[in-house]
Amino acid sequence: MQLIGLILLIATSWYIFKLTSNFLDEQTKNEISQNYELFKDQFRDLLNRFSKENLDKLWKKYKQDSKAVDEKGKS
Numbered sequence: 001m002q003l004i005g006l007i008l009l010i011a012t013s014w015y016i017f018k019l020t021s022n023f024l025d026e027q028t029k030n031e032i033s034q035n036y037e038l039f040k041d042q043f044r045d046l047l048n049r050f051s052k053e054n055l056d057k058l059w060k061k062y063k064q065d066s067k068a069v070d071e072k073g074k075s
Contacts, residue, residue, distance in 0.1 A: 021029065048054070 024032070
């Protein structure tokens with residue numbers, strides 16, 4: 001059900017964008033395109049930050065840090 005809602009949201013957003021794009025001037029269209037490209041770049045960067053490799057590195061570092069804290073607490 002949620003998937004259908006998401007598909008409808010994307011489809012209506014696309015349709016509204018296509019309808020309104022006929023009424024926008026060139027400068028506004030260019031700004032929207034540039035902002036969309038910037039959004040895609042930032043989103044790609046965000047996905048890279050939370051990639052499996054980076055999460056594995058963080059988890060290993062967390063284990064090492066917690067092991068070091070445990071050893072300090074025992075001594």
